[in-house]
Amino acid sequence: MAPRIAVLGCGYWGSNHIRTLKSLGALHAVSDANPARAEGFAVEQEVLAIAPEDLFARDDIDAIVMALPPQFHAEMAIRAVEAGKDVLVEKPIALTVPDAERSVAAAKAAGRIFMTGHVLxxxxxxxxxxxxxxxxxxxxxxxxxxxxxxxxxxxxxxxxxxxxxxxxxxxxxxxxxxxxxxxxxxxxxxxxxxxxxxxxxxxxxxxxxxxxxxxxxxxxxxxxxxxxxxxxxxxxxxxxxxxxxxxxxxxxxxxxxxxxxxxxxxxxxxxxxxxxxLTRELQHFLSCIETRAEPRTSGEEAIGVLxxxxxxxxxxx
Incomplete structure (x- = not known):
């Protein structure tokens, strides 16, 4: 069975993740601070709409793709990995190097996959x-x-x-x-x-x-x-x-x-x-979740970019 992925953030780039993950058979849920926006994608893609505050405790979510305004990435990534979720965080993964280092360290401590959305x-x-x-x-x-x-x-x-x-x-x-x-x-x-x-x-x-x-x-x-x-x-x-x-x-x-x-x-x-x-990036993310291999676009690389x-x-x- 493919990993069950939730997309947190249903804006322009998040919507691309949603449709691509659906085509790969891995989209399980969508989440957004705007409930109506999340519900619209949930109906369109026939998946669950889950409020952000409820997302991390869900046992039916294996990993989260985060496409948020970058000032929220570090906090949400840390919450996700500490809840046992693998994450793909869109660029930039944070607005400061210390915040990026904290989120990547949290993933390592929790034994979770941390991948960055450097799609090219x-x-x-x-x-x-x-x-x-x-x-x-x-x-x-x-x-x-x-x-x-x-x-x-x-x-x-x-x-x-x-x-x-x-x-x-x-x-x-x-x-x-x-x-x-x-x-x-x-x-x-x-x-x-x-x-x-x-x-x-x-x-x-x-x-x-x-x-x-x-x-x-x-x-x-x-x-x-x-x-x-x-x-x-x-x-x-x-x-x-x-x-x-x-x-x-x-x-x-x-x-x-x-x-x-x-x-x-x-x-x-x-x-x-x-x-x-994007399809190839998300296929790589799914593979890393299944094999526990280090992503090609790791959190350490993202820190170097920052x-x-x-x-x-x-x-x-």
Whole structure:
């Protein structure tokens, strides 16, 4: 029998979890501070609607997916794991590193699974890119830059950095396998006191550099991760159709008689199997519940992302 999952938080992203878990045969209940909203999803999906204060004591719930405003994640995650539930907590898992550390420590002490919703780690194009890097196809990685731009969404608690950057930081940390030794942030708040644009500059122990740019006030969508190696460069562009999402550029650069020369080659598009990242993420969560394996996107990884966000945050009056 599949693990019985409840989704706590029936907002925009919570609704995606609800429908995906239903398709996987694992949705048992929904819960929200707004009873009418929870009841609507319960009727639609033919599952239980349970009030948040009653959710943790239920014996018929094995695990909880939390898609709440981030200021509530740590408290609710701690309550859940101490009640014996495994959890998948959407990003960011907390607004401070100490709160994140407390919730992850509580899960470890209780012997519960703690997974973070860094969904792009489960994108088939990123998984293929990671395989190319691990095989050495790109050579030694020297530079990574990511752009995540668009119009909206606007939150009262999260600025552009905290809302948009966690996915890219998760991918960057997966590639580098190390925390940065230096983080420098720049931001600009145009609408209120929260940054609408943000840049992060990072330096890693082996000299690798990385740059991240996020914006929620951009006229077009951009979802691009570029990895520059000594042999090749690769681009994961999630705006492109599936057959063009992952491109490898085998450019050549060399010195000739004391001068730099280069050849620019057309990209090779790497075949990527189609698949919905959220479905694959939740399948991984179900597998971890059943096998008790450490999730690919663990709580420790989420703490590493939060440390970078905290170091790179620029405050505005």
């Amino acid at each position: 780690r489960f994108h088939p194009a990123f998984e293929t890119l990671k395989d190319l890097i691990d095989r050495g196809d790109l050579g030694e990685i020297k530079y990574i830059h990511s752009h995540r731009l668009g119009l909206g969404k606007f939150h009262t608690e999260n600025d552009a950095l905290w809302d948009l950057a966690p996915h890219d930081l998760s991918m960057i940390l997966a590639i580098t396998g190390a925390a940065p030794v230096e983080v420098r942030g720049e931001g600009a708040a145009l609408l209120d006191h929260l940054s609408d644009f943000a840049h992060l500059h990072m330096r890693f122990p082996n000299g690798l550099r990385s740059h991240l740019f996020t914006s929620r006030l951009n006229p077009y969508r951009e979802r691009r991760l570029t990895v520059v190696g000594t042999k090749s460069m690769a681009v994961f562009d999630d705006v492109e159709p599936w057959e063009r999402k992952l491109a490898v550029y085998r450019h050549a650069v060399w010195q000739d008689s004391g001068h730099w020369a280069f050849t620019a080659n057309e990209p090779t598009y790497v075949p990527v199997g189609e698949g919905m990242p 440390r970078i966000l905290t170091a790179g945050t620029v405050t505005h009056d």
